[in-house]
Amino acid sequence: MKLAIQINGHPASSMAATTAYQFIKAALRKDHQVILVFFYYDGVFSRLVPAHTEAETAAAVAPPDWAALVSEHGLDLVICSAAAERRGLAALSPAAASDLMRTATPVGTFRAGGLGQWVDACLRCDRFIVFAS
Amino acid sequence: MKLAIQINGHPASSMAATTAYQFIKAALRKDHQVILVFFYYDGVFSRLVPAHTEAETAAAVAPPDWAALVSEHGLDLVICSAAAERRGLAALSPAAASDLMRTATPVGTFRAGGLGQWVDACLRCDRFIVFAS
Amino acid sequence: MSASSRRFLFLVRHSPLAGARFRETLDMIFTVAAFDQWVTVLFLDDGVFQLVAPLGEHSASDLLWGPMLKAMDFYDIHEILVDEQSLRLRGLTASDLVIGAALVAPEHVRTLLGQHDRLVVC
């Protein structure tokens, strides 16, 4: 089964990214194909990596490790660049470090893209699932 | 009248910052004193300046110009640094430009702070107003 | 329609001034239409506020997304529907709306879901 995933929720105020991440891992374990993970609306903030104290991480549900999914499964993680720019996040640039970010996702984890890629995946996939805010 | 203001809403998905900004301008016009504007919860994202096309800016409510309030009225705008770091925004650093941000607020507009300053203002003010998400 | 064509149903459920959200919803709808897909748009719950026509001293262009809403008539959108119950619960009628839209009953929402294969709540 070919899956296309859309993530709409802000990682700080919604569980959307966390749930989507667990769903994707389970789908891959069952040998389904995830042809696109598209970050839209406030989902584009998934690019920022929040700071957690150790106690918080232990108690809370573990945050998504997107970089691992990309390196291990070659997933295509696309952040809508128009949605990102409307929220003050620039298009992805090669430099990973930033004075405004506490920690940065490894370069190449996310790809800047647009709604064309989203529609294309919606047409090619067998199932389309939204993780709402 | 001494006012303390708290802003909780994300600037991309809530009107909290926009409403607070208009309220503050009206209060200053009436010679009230705004002793603190405290950004908490998702309000800390007010530091990111969203990109607007001209048409969007014309049609929508104008976004807050925090830098102007600081330069003209010497307001104290404090971003809770613990809340910012939990959301992947680092403590404020002197460098204003960033590869991850499309546009940056002028250096010195916001000050990194904590809940101690918030309580202090709550005790000193005559009225405390929250702008909710 | 080719084998890969899909029927998209957009369910607009949120009020207009919630940040960038509605603009981004319109972007999705127009992008799908540009790919020559079947597109139905259903306004329901607080989404019906998107369609309230300006009254009194205001003109259609004062409405935040008025011009874009009107463009939907010209795009290749299959149908624009409004949930009648959502309007009624908000004291609105069809004559309050800025664009022509067919009213549907709640039962019809059920049918609509089954007739589309890409369901997007906005």
Add this chain to the structure above:
Amino acid sequence: MSASSRRFLFLVRHSPLAGARFRETLDMIFTVAAFDQWVTVLFLDDGVFQLVAPLGEHSASDLLWGPMLKAMDFYDIHEILVDEQSLRLRGLTASDLVIGAALVAPEHVRTLLGQHDRLVVC
């Protein structure tokens, strides 16, 4: 109390796993308590889910903020209150709660608001 002391009422209205929110609410409450101010905490609406005690195979430490909630008993919090109606609408009773808290009726919420001068909905 000094002239500048205030009575703070925190109204916790949201469910526990909504991101960093509850942790930040607790930070506010403990900071005010550290300043020796009068602090009342009222759980109502979906906020009562914060207090549901683990049952069955789970222990209190499995509850996301369980340890911090228990610490409220030791801090100088004036009162911890729970809206009885909010519990009832969610099929919960006082025996489901992880900390000792007095139940209040909706009328009492009105009275509480008038007795405090810093009202913070969380």
Add this chain to the structure above:
Amino acid sequence: MPVLHLLNHTPRGSESFARCLESMAEGDGLLLIEDAVYAALSGTPSAGELRAVAAARNRCFVLKSDLESRALSVRRLAEGFECVDFAGFVDLVAKYDASISWG
């Protein structure tokens, strides 16, 4: 101590509306801002509930600029609501002893 209650969401979008009305004591004020202004349109069930509140010696206000940014005319307001601009909002905050933002 009379309290100024602030609502900023549509009446059906959350539980805040009902909670706020239930929590108002005699002499309290209510100000509708942002999306909450829709609650004051004439003919809505919410406007009826709000009128009942007003009858209990509370005053109900609506922020004019939020009506305008939604292209709503003041003439669509149900009876019993008073329009205020931001200067009026500031005066209300000064007039009541405390404010509460229900979200």
Add this chain to the structure above:
Amino acid sequence: MPVLHLLNHTPRGSESFARCLESMAEGDGLLLIEDAVYAALSGTPSAGELRAVAAARNRCFVLKSDLESRALSVRRLAEGFECVDFAGFVDLVAKYDASISWG
């Protein structure tokens, strides 16, 4: 075409719950995830409404890991709900022709 409905908020926190139940056709499925799992606790009004849905030949599922992260026991679930893990979630998505996330 049978649809899988997804809810992720508490029943009283938004209009999504009522809207979802009203939009379910015969043969559709419902999966409660994140904060929506509270709706399935026995003794809640929401669980009663959901049982009525199940009686109309729909199946109601609850995501087990979201019960667990809220320290809720499976034994607190009202009758008529089936627990699934993430692998089961994936199977449900495959089984139904389309999914809708009400938010």
